[in-house]
Amino acid sequence: MDYQKLANILFPHPLKTPEEWEVIYPPRNLPEGAVVTRLAPSPTGFVHLGNLVQGLTSERMAHQSGGVLFLRIEDTDAKREVPGAVEVLIRALAHYHIQFDEGATIEGDSGLYGPYRQRQRKEIYHTYAKKLVEEGKAYPCFATEDELASMHEQQEAEKANYGYYGKWATWRDRPMADIEAELEKGTPWVLRFRSEGSIEHKIKFTDLIKGNLEITENDIDHVLLKSDGIPTYHFAHAVDDHLMRTTHVVRGDEWLSTLPFHVQLFGALGFKLPKYLHIGPLQKMDGDSKRKLSKRKDPEIALTYYQQMGYPVMSVYEYILGVLNSNFEDWRRANPDANADTFAFSPKKMNPAGSLFDEAKLKDTSKNVISRMTAEEVYTLTLEWAEENDPAFATCLKANPEIATSALSIGRGGKKPRKDIAVWSEVKGYMGYLYDEFFVFEEFPLHYSKEDAKKAMLAFADIYSEAYDNSAWFEKVKTVAEGLGYTTDMKAYKSNPDSFPGSVADVSTFLRYAITGKLNSPDLCELMKILGKEKSLSRLARAAAQFPN
RNA sequence: GGCCCGUUGGUCAAGCGGCUAAGACGGCGCCCUCUCACGGCGCAAUCAUGGGUUCGAUUCCCGUACGGGUCACCA
Numbered sequence: 001m002d003y004q005k006l007a008n009i010l011f012p013h014p015l016k017t018p019e020e021w022e023v024i025y026p027p028r029n030l031p032e033g034a035v036v037t038r039l040a041p042s043p044t045g046f047v048h049l050g051n052l053v054q055g056l057t058s059e060r061m062a063h064q065s066g067g068v069l070f071l072r073i074e075d076t077d078a079k080r081e082v083p084g085a086v087e088v089l090i091r092a093l094a095h096y097h098i099q100f101d102e103g104a105t106i107e108g109d110s111g112l113y114g115p116y117r118q119r120q121r122k123e124i125y126h127t128y129a130k131k132l133v134e135e136g137k138a139y140p141c142f143a144t145e146d147e148l149a150s151m152h153e154q155q156e157a158e159k160a161n162y163g164y165y166g167k168w169a170t171w172r173d174r175p176m177a178d179i180e181a182e183l184e185k186g187t188p189w190v191l192r193f194r195s196e197g198s199i200e201h202k203i204k205f206t207d208l209i210k211g212n213l214e215i216t217e218n219d220i221d222h223v224l225l226k227s228d229g230i231p232t233y234h235f236a237h238a239v240d241d242h243l244m245r246t247t248h249v250v251r252g253d254e255w256l257s258t259l260p261f262h263v264q265l266f267g268a269l270g271f272k273l274p275k276y277l278h279i280g281p282l283q284k285m286d287g288d289s290k291r292k293l294s295k296r297k298d299p300e301i302a303l304t305y306y307q308q309m310g311y312p313v314m315s316v317y318e319y320i321l322g323v324l325n326s327n328f329e330d331w332r333r334a335n336p337d338a339n340a341d342t343f344a345f346s347p348k349k350m351n352p353a354g355s356l357f358d359e360a361k362l363k364d365t366s367k368n369v370i371s372r373m374t375a376e377e378v379y380t381l382t383l384e385w386a387e388e389n390d391p392a393f394a395t396c397l398k399a400n401p402e403i404a405t406s407a408l409s410i411g412r413g414g415k416k417p418r419k420d421i422a423v424w425s426e427v428k429g430y431m432g433y434l435y436d437e438f439f440v441f442e443e444f445p446l447h448y449s450k451e452d453a454k455k456a457m458l459a460f461a462d463i464y465s466e467a468y469d470n471s472a473w474f475e476k477v478k479t480v481a482e483g484l485g486y487t488t489d490m491k492a493y494k495s496n497p498d499s500f501p502g503s504v505a506d507v508s509t510f511l512r513y514a515i516t517g518k519l520n521s522p523d524l525c526e527l528m529k530i531l532g533k534e535k536s537l538s539r540l541a542r543a544a545a546q547f548p549n
Numbered sequence: 550g551g552c553c554c555g556u557u558g559g560u561c562a563a564g565c566g567g568c569u570a571a572g573a574c575g576g577c578g579c580c581c582u583c584u585c586a587c588g589g590c591g592c593a594a595u596c597a598u599g600g601g602u603u604c605g606a607u608u609c610c611c612g613u614a615c616g617g618g619u620c621a622c623c624a
Binding site for chain 2: 040042073079080128145148159163186188199213222227228230232253254255259260280285287290295321323326327329330333354356358360361365371415416477478481485488490503505506507508511520521524538
């Protein structure tokens with residue numbers, strides 16, 4: 001077979017040589033140990049947790065080592081492409097603090113190793129495809145979809161391994177005349193890799209997450225170029241990651257099974273194999289078994305879900321970081337105020353198996369993240385969320401920011417901050433009652449005396465002053481309690497509640513109910529100050545009016 | 550079905566031949582306390598299984614079971 005001739009027939013147009021591409025995309029001038037990595041999603045318009053997991057891992061690997069992170073768009077499958085997807089993708093990742101040094105941007109491309117959209121790199125792939133043909137390492141295949149399907153059926157019947165290999169590879173060693181005849185007819189063709197591998201052999205391989213692996217060689221003649229001349233993922237991966245000088249490839253472990261092929265391909269092209277990090281999938285509980293998070297069934301796989309639910313960006317970010325490197329949690333406890341970027345991220349700490357996604361843990365992380373924010377930050381972010389998801393609440397927040405920030409300041413700061421907000425949607429429940437628009441009375445518990453409640457509210461209204469500090473305020477509550485014959489000795493009350501008509505705690509509850517409509521709240525004295533005397537007194541009166549004499 | 554990866558409490562997980570097998574989330578209980586939250590203390594709960602190797606296996610090897618992934622002109 002004259003491979004040179006075959007190559008010229010298949011690729012008649014002039015192409016740059018591999019050497020020329022090497023000059024155009026020279027090795028990067030980076031210090032020893034700098035990691036060059038990339039995120040290479042396909043533009044489906046759907047940004048999911050997996051993108052974040054990979055993005056975060058690559059981003060940390062690159063930037064922690066003084067290297068480069070770039071974004072490449074894997075748009076080789078036109079069928080899956082959604083208009084505007086690239087913009088959605090970039091915005092979502094930027095929102096979650098994944099910043100790229102180069103690659104595809106909303107405006108176009110930025111960087112010296114572009115284009116960063118694979119469909120624009122066709123000529124480059126063809127150079128290397130032609131080279132493989134010249135060397136007898138790739139060949140055209142004219143098998144139709146139907147032929148391949150019936151091959152698959154036969155393989156099933158014979159219990160043979162599936163795929164285009166060995167005797168099934170009908171175009172692997174066809175004479176030139178057959179090829180020319182099909183070409184003459186205009187039959188569409190794909191370019192296949194001529195695999196020299198055998199399933200009798202194993203290759204040894206070291207993955208930075210999974211460790212040492214032993215995998216069976218690939219013997220399948222995979223497709224390199226599809227009939228439209230666009231490469232498959234595999235071929236594009238090899239060519240792009242070589243020319244873009246990627247040192248580390250971070251991807252999901254569903255790629256592990258094609259790894260032997262990639263190893264072969266890099267070898268056949270004379271490229272140095274990058275290092276690989278194969279990440280286990282995020283899973284969730286389904287009944288009593290685990291399964292991979294699914295786009296169709298699980299809304300929480302979409303990044304937009306967390307925005308809608310009102311999770312702060314940093315909560316999701318830190319949660320994922322904790323899933324990837326479980327020692328992050330301990331680090332955070334020891335360094336509550338440090339920037340998460342100063343945490344020493346390590347691929348060695350990553351679980352080779354997949355982790356289970358745990359929203360309870362996310363909530364806990366989020367409470368901690370929010371507890372470290374200032375009241376102003378909480379206010380701003382809550383408002384941002386509410387404008388999208390709760391316009392009525394947003395209007396109130398904007399109309400009176402002082403009330404919101406004061407209320408959010410209660411118990412904030414210091415060594416032991418309150419941790420009772422996990423998502424922005426909870427803020428309304430936390431302090432919404434301060435706004436008349438959102439005030440509602442909870443049901444008043446039956447075991448309290450409504451008559452006493454009324455008396456307490458009216459009595460307290462008579463003696464309340466805004467000038468009271470916390471302890472003076474509580475002294476007045478005690479005074480009211482004593483007036484009702486309630487005890488102020490909580491120890492005695494707790495040891496023998498039945499011997500008293502009630503306690504000062506009950507009186508607090510009455511007042512809290514009048515002021516907030518709820519049975520529990522942050523510090524009531526503070527809340528009354530925030531509302532102001534006039535409003536506090538009117539709320540006491542309003543509640544008292546509901547109860548009988 | 551072939552191939553590959555994985556398996557420590559309900560969950561996330563330390564561990565890397567010798568430990569009463571860390572810690573966190575969740576649960577429960579107690580303490581603090583005018584409620585809630587915070588905080589403190591404590592409890593229950595784990596090495597999938599059977600064989601080896603070894604003086605000794607959670608740790609190393611093999612089998613089994615279970616879970617996950619993959620076998621496209623999708624990535």
